[in-house]
Amino acid sequence: MTLQKSNSLNPHVSVDCVIFGFDKGQLQVLLIKRGGKDEALALPGDLIRDDENLDEAASRVLYELTGLRNIFLEQLRAFGDPERLEANSDIQWLNSVREEPQARVITIAYYAIVKPGKLHPKPSSFASEVKWMPVLELPMLAFDHSVILSQALHHLAASLKKEPLLAFEMLPRKFTLRQIQKLYEEVLNKNIDKRNFRKKLQTAGMLIPLDEKEVGVSHKPARFYQFDKKKIKTKGWL
Amino acid sequence: MTLQKSNSLNPHVSVDCVIFGFDKGQLQVLLIKRGGKDEALALPGDLIRDDENLDEAASRVLYELTGLRNIFLEQLRAFGDPERLEANSDIQWLNSVREEPQARVITIAYYAIVKPGKLHPKPSSFASEVKWMPVLELPMLAFDHSVILSQALHHLAASLKKEPLLAFEMLPRKFTLRQIQKLYEEVLNKNIDKRNFRKKLQTAGMLIPLDEKEVGVSHKPARFYQFDKKKIKTKGWL
DNA sequence: AAAGTTAGTGTAATCGTAACACTTAGGCAA
DNA sequence: TTGCCTAAGTGTTACGATTACACTAACTTT
Numbered sequence A, B: 001m002t003l004q005k006s007n008s009l010n011p012h013v014s015v016d017c018v019i020f021g022f023d024k025g026q027l028q029v030l031l032i033k034r035g036g037k038d039e040a041l042a043l044p045g046d047l048i049r050d051d052e053n054l055d056e057a058a059s060r061v062l063y064e065l066t067g068l069r070n071i072f073l074e075q076l077r078a079f080g081d082p083e084r085l086e087a088n089s090d091i092q093w094l095n096s097v098r099e100e101p102q103a104r105v106i107t108i109a110y111y112a113i114v115k116p117g118k119l120h121p122k123p124s125s126f127a128s129e130v131k132w133m134p135v136l137e138l139p140m141l142a143f144d145h146s147v148i149l150s151q152a153l154h155h156l157a158a159s160l161k162k163e164p165l166l167a168f169e170m171l172p173r174k175f176t177l178r179q180i181q182k183l184y185e186e187v188l189n190k191n192i193d194k195r196n197f198r199k200k201l202q203t204a205g206m207l208i209p210l211d212e213k214e215v216g217v218s219h220k221p222a223r224f225y226q227f228d229k230k231k232i233k234t235k236g237w238l
Numbered sequence C: 001a002a003a004g005t006t007a008g009t010g011t012a013a014t015c016g017t018a019a020c021a022c023t024t025a026g027g028c029a030a
Numbered sequence D: 001t002t003g004c005c006t007a008a009g010t011g012t013t014a015c016g017a018t019t020a021c022a023c024t025a026a027c028t029t030t
Helices: A005-009 A054-066 A089-098 A144-162 A166-168 A177-188 A194-204 B003-008 B054-066 B089-098 B145-162 B164-170 B177-188 B193-202
Strands: A013-023 A025-035 A045-047 A074-077 A105-113 A129-134 A207-213 A223-225 B010-024 B024-035 B046-048 B070-077 B105-113 B129-134 B207-213 B224-228
Touching: A013 A054, A013 A144, A013 A166, A025 A177, A045 A054, A054 A074, A054 A105, A074 A144, A074 B070, A089 B177, A105 A144, A105 A166, A144 A166, A144 A177, A166 A177, A177 A194, A194 A207, B010 B054, B010 B145, B010 B164, B024 B054, B024 B177, B046 B054, B054 B070, B054 B105, B070 B145, B089 B177, B105 B164, B145 B177, B164 B177, B177 B193, B193 B207, B193 B224
Parallel strands: A013 A105, B010 B105
Antiparallel strands: A013 A025, A013 A045, A025 A129, A074 A105, A207 A223, B010 B024, B010 B046, B024 B129, B070 B105, B207 B224
16 A cells, blocks of 8 residues: 555545425425536535534535525435546636646435425525426436435335334425325335225324314315324334 | 635545454454554454545455455445544554644445355454454444444344345355354344244245255254355345 | 215235244264 | 253244225315
């Protein structure tokens, strides 16, 4: 091992966040454009700062982008092919100014869940454009972000089967049984039997029925429910 | 964000490998000492080189340590508190020579599985001492390696429930039904009913019975089996 | 008032899981 | 050689979980 070499080209390390939301019956992901109009969409992310750990860096990216704190956020995994393109245009600028060889970028991917309505995307110092995109009809993303996103999606589906908590993170505070079923159908990409699904929800006993119903719908109005946080069951319930 | 700063202190990035093996009825992990006798045990690891991706770096560490290739190897997750101590003594030396502030080390943890008997630990350029230790009776490890190991162990148990393949990676080519059951009992840390366990193995149909039995044991000799790689079932079988 | 839409509800068949005990084959010691 | 020790090997029953399946109720629109 050449010490000199391994030090001189220490990689950049960034976090990238796959931010999921469920709205209009579709699973959505929050994407940005950093610079010009015709740039590819990308996952929001930033270089890690010296004084923050990985989780804090991801939290910060989320906060700077959305203004939200206390969001569900977990590390997915690290990505770092040496051929990975630069994940931050600042770095490109920096390197071109210095005429140094470009250091690679290793990124730690996180996935996050935001309740619908909590977030009204707007441009920031990070991103000239910010918007929700339905995961099922995505264009190509910048860098290796398509790979990251598809792994995050896979992971989300696997987690949803084990942890009902995640489902409730994706729904508004009050929701109907139909909404939660649609969420599962969308993410797991299969149809679920209504009666069996409700039976299992009842057995789990994590729902508080409210004395409130849908209004203005042209069919029998559904009852609203709330999630009972005291009764989380986390293992294998679907 | 200060560009200058974020670049000048680019973190070091390393891989650390949690190498599991199952021998003498116990789950073991391969640990090293880098330097002196009274140093704490540590997970084997190294800085990532410029020309390799993360998986390759982990593979290389494994190869340099054990001489083995084509080992089961998967990324666990990244660890990177800013307070993380140096994970490579070369770096400390380097930094002290240059009188630079120490850059933090972010590490990508991997876990690997090695069949018993494949590996006869011996010192290398990495490590002055290399040895298998039973995971249930470990001393404190260097840096944050105890945390990494415990997460790897947890992950291993979770994976074993889903992927029988992992079990077969841990066993020799020929094994008895008792061996595979003991493996599960050790990793999942609970007793398993013999008849039910065998029934499930049969249902899964991944075992090829051999015309060979234990010899020299002071009880009814058990039949040997082989794993049928063509019939892997990977989802939820235990 | 009729048609359209989703809410809401129970039962029977099937499958998987869990609990449980005795006979057999070999080594070893008296 | 006999008896004892040890682990191998083998089925059945009870229980719980999962699946499949169809009608009535409430509200809106035309």
